Amino acid sequence: MNATASLTTPTTATGTRPGNRDGYAIAITVFSTVKWWGRAALPVVFTVPKIAPQTISTLQRLSFIHFARWSLIREIPYNGAPQPEIKLRHPHLYFESNFNGGWEEYIDAFSHILTRGMWLFWGSSYGFPKALPTGPFKAYIKANEMEASHFYSAYPQATATQITRALELDELLADLRARAADMPPDEFAAAFGTLMAEAQRCC
């Protein structure tokens, strides 16, 4: 085989570690240590809806991102022995998100499209290099990313976009099904044609 390949760390087709994948779904999990002022600032960013509305609505338009969630971890829950009790000297920002596509494309979208939002969320974390240029930002995320020990997708063969589309189509079909029983063939053919024309507009 190729001797120079041993110089690299294997990633999957999508540029992420194997544990982060289940079929088409990809998980990303990032922990970062938050500076003193983040402890006060982040809850404000999270709860005051006027601060990050653009970021949220843009995120919703990026259909390959299923969700993205940032939370502030102030303490590690203690479930009793044998778990060691851990006291956090600094709060941590816990980021989790699921998406379809490639890891690079995902972070690129964050850098190029959600530039300001990234600063709002990660600006108070130690070492955050800004979202642009993407090179240092990707290195930062890679360095703080954890491979999932368990990741599960209910529909590993589908993407979130496909599932949304399928649900839309299902409604159209259910409607036709309800009307079809009494239709003569030519009327059904016309109704089916209309449904097809309608369905292609779901894009």
Added chain:
Amino acid sequence: MTATATALDLGDIQGDILRAYGNAYGRTSYVFVTIRDPTGGRDWLRAIADRVMNAAPWPGAEKPSCAWNVAFSAPGLAALGVPERVLRTFSDEFLEGMELRAKVLGDTGSSSPEQWDGGLRHPHVLVTLNGLGERELEAALTELRTEVVRHGLEIAHEEHAHTLDGAREHFGFADGFAQPAIEGASDDRAEGGGVPLRAGRWRALAPGEFILGYPDEDTRVDPQGRLPSAPASPLGRNGTYMVWRKLRQDVALFRRTVAAAAARYAGGDERLLRAKVVGRWEDGAPLVSHPIDPGTFDATAPGANAFLYGDDEDGRRCPLGAHVRRSNPRDALGFEGRLSFRHRIIRRGMPYGEPLAEGVLEDDGADRGLVFVCFNASISRQFEGIQVQWLNDGNVFGLGHDTDWLLGGQNGGSMVVPGATGDDPPFYLAPQGPFVTTRGGDYLFVPGLTALGAIADGVTG
């Protein structure tokens, strides 16, 4: 901003990257050489180094009769004695090589490496020869073969390619003219080739997207002026990465399939259906700007390539799954093209094999297809991004797992051709056997001329 661009060191950059030799040279031979020992390999490199063509403009109309260019695989660099600590500074996908990335690229089944041409499985060095005509090319080939034997090396594979009439590829489409516009090299092609801006304006791409050692689209906005990651000096300046793939085309199968589908499409309009598959008519006229008829189209006219998909969101003119719309979606992904502008490649492919005579619908068993060549600064972000996310999957375009119908993938592509108006139902192009099969290839590094000298002298660090 353009200060960096004007500084492109054309005298040190290899000539086939920024210049489309196919326009001037009708014949190209790709010769893969295996290095047996580092000393013999470096002696050979020194012997041919002064033939290697740079990108400096040619004076007047005087073209060299044959242009030489050289590229290396990662095992090739290792075989020439480039030390491991230097190799580690190259990108992961380059170090892995195309064969190990086969699953990533969709090279499975009849495209899997076990099926590849033997000599293409572990290439070391690729010498590309562009000849004005057959005589000039033959002379260069003889010279190259002699030098190879004289230094105790071996030729692993030769692939001979040539332009077809009208710059067509084997399926019959004009090919190769849509190219990225690069600051300092092809600013005049910004309209249509660059990044679309607001109000119909365009700008050329930063040179670091295609040549290592220069600012790219990412670092051009960096106040600290950091450069993108590149191999350690002196290898990281004026070089680039090259993707070389031999793609066999089953022309008879493509013709039969399109003809059969067209019988059910728009009153049997096969020409239109073919255009829908590619997104351009056979002569190159884009469907977005020429939805009904190609008219008279000149691909080289200024602005001929300056079209966007924003006014054709549903793909009524150019289907969302058409080959050119997938491979360069321009503004089709929204956000003013910011999800696509970092996935551009310079294409320098050339057809190989004799064309299948017009009208023939049965395979004659002959090997023909496209030697697909592209240059980019990041194989994973640019070439693999296009191949894996855009051609082998349709999710970002809202096309589910449809793969590019023109290439066909292992299970065959599938495609929806939206109706031309709101009430027309869509037309389905069902999956087929693959029209295109991978026969071999690799990821290569194309050093600048100074870096080539360093490799030949064994002083890479």
